[in-house]
Amino acid sequence: MAEEWQFDVPTTGSKFLPPDARYMEALSSQGYGFEAAIADLVDNSIDAGAKDVVIHFLRDGDALVSLLVIDDGRGMTDEELDVAMTVGGRHHYSPTALGMFGTGLKSASLSHAAAVTVTSRTRKTRPAGRRWVMERAVTGFQCDIVEPRYAQTLIDRYQDCPIIWQGTVIRWDGVKNFPQHGGGGQTDRYLHRTINKLGLHLGLQLHRFLLRDDFNITIAVEDIRSRDVYMNFGVVPLNPFGYPVTGHRDYPRTFVAEVPSIGRVELTAHIWPPKSSLDEYKSVGSVLERQGFYFYRNGRIVQAGGWNNVRQPEPYLSLARVDVDLPADAGDVLRLSVKKEGVEATPEFASAVERAQDASGRAFTEYIADAQLTYREARKRSGTQRKPVIPPGTGFAPAVKESIEEELPILPGEQPIAAQWRKLAGDVFFDIDRDTRTIALNRRYRAAILGGRGGTLNDAPLLKSLMYFLVHDIFETEFSGPRVKDNLQLWQSVLVSAARAELNQLDDESGESG
Structure with missing residues (x-):
């Protein structure tokens, strides 16, 4: 006779097993893209109440030497800096905070830099600083204390731009993807390409914040010898639902998915006008990848496109985008990735979306059909005027x-x-x-x-x-x-x-x- 399966595993106690210092290497190898890493730092600035954030590339002639993110937020005391620089250290986030795991600052920074320095000042305390150097971090979680006079110097460097009374400076040194040899205009090309991609990424992910009158992100480049500042511009919001005229007169329309584990989830469905050339539609990645769900958490995009197993992407749905604010407690049904670049949805969510309806009883599946028809009708109108062609293939973006x-x-x-x-x-x-x-x-x-x-x-x-x-x-x-x-x-x-x-x-x- 087979033994009855025991679900509760008996134990005899517990023991403390701290992580090996090499855990820092694993933490910095999570596949953070450059733009996503910077966005994570800006999230911290927003959580600190910042009104102005400056992303500052420093160069010495043809060589890029450092990257800094500076804000005019509340700043941190010595004790708060220790918590911020501890892996998993932030345990008490407010319900409206953008941070949630306590690893973003460290993981995002050390994924792209050999060292990260954080100096900060509150209205009531003097500047203080901490520094993680990857070589020292992996040998025993040794975080350096920044000399107070240098912390003061770094804060003073950005006095009035943007730091007024308080603020924080995050400095990356040994940035891995900076050009190793800047000759022949390589540094200028890198900056133009990187700043353009970074501006588009931040403009999309944080567009709700950038549309406010009291929040700005500036990207600038400074030559540390001449102190000349150039390529100084503000990040422009890219609203993925920012079309001037809807592509279908019945949309936008809000559907409700009843998810048993978490309750009602509202899905605001949009259909873009065909053949739009607006940056909000075409600038950030492939339009095929940008169809589907746009999940927001506390006003910040955490997934920009994708159907989360509700259906597969297809050209006929290129005009379909759905605005979804994540519930405060999404449980395991909608799990956010650490890098805030995707949401993992369970089959329970997909089933609820298939059954979703609007207030008049119209089904979400009808929205899908309307989006497909809008695209097809536009193709038909083009087909009567333009000659069919052999399509481009390998070698074309x-x-x-x-x-x-x-x-x-x-x-x-x-x-x-x-x-x-x-x-x-x-x-x-x-x-x-x-x-x-x-x-x-x-x-x-x-x-x-x-x-x-x-x-x-x-x-x-x-x-x-x-x-x-x-x-x-x-x-x-x-x-x-x-x-x-x-x-x-x-x-x-x-x-x-x-x-x-x-x-x-x-x-x-x-x-x-x-």
Whole structure:
């Protein structure tokens, strides 16, 4: 006879097992993206009541040396700094706080920097500081105490911008993705690219805060020798529901999902107008990835798109976005990731969404059908005016492929057109390979086109898009007539001259930096 299964495991006591110091390595290896890490620090500033946050890149000539996040929040005392710098140290968050796990400051910072220094001042206390250096942290959780005079100096450096009476400065040193060699304009390119992505990310995740009159985020770059500040601009809110005219007259509309474990969850469903070129729709990632649920926790986006197993993404739902405020107690039904970049939903939530209805009894499934129909009708209107094309394939950025497929009807059953860098003769810029249906680009000019940056499979999206529109219809026939051949010769001549000019300019810049 089988023994009855015992669910309660008997124990004889307990013992204290502190984490190994190497836990800090695990903490800093959670896959934080750069933008998500900075956003986590800004969350702390908001929780501290900050009105102004400055993200400050410091450079010394061509070398980037540090990154700082400064706010005019309430600041911290010595004791509060100890709690803030302790892993898991913040145990008592208010119900409206953006922080919740007590690991964000440490994990986000040490994922991207060899050391993080925090100095802070309250209205009633002098500046104090703590510093985690990764090398020391992993040998015994040794957190350094910042010399008080230096803490005062760092706070004073940002007096009136933005710190007035109190505030906090977080400093990253040894930032891992800073360019190691800044010559040839590499640092400037890095800053332009990184600041643009960071501004878009913060503008989306924190758009509800940025839409307020009393909250601002500024990104700036300063040369520490000349003290010149440039690239100084405010982050613009990107409201993912900020369309001027709805795509469907019956929306937005609020549905209610009755989730047994947590109660009512409101789903405010929106349909974007087709073919929108607004930044709020197209700037942050692929529109295919941005359809679906936008979960907010205390006013901050913690998931921007995705259907959480309610359904799969599809092009016909590219206009569908659903605004959801997470309940104060979501239990295990809607679990937030530590990085605040996703929500894990149980099947209980998916089932409740499928049954959701609005006040008049309209089902959420009807919203899905309306969003699909709005997209299809827009495609039909385009199809009557534009000639079907062979779609782009390998080598084209996903956003480019999506945009072309949105704007143009696609020839069914056709092998897509690829774009590829190849070794070609110096007197040609491109070649048409009908056999493999490929636009071959001359690898000799790749570095010039990319401005010295390293290449990837989907690099040079602007050039490849223009090349696609120049030559895509050539792949629809087996032979090229005299007019097409003359056009090809014309394009070759002009593009080779332009590429050589780019190459010469790159050489000149490299010579000047040397």
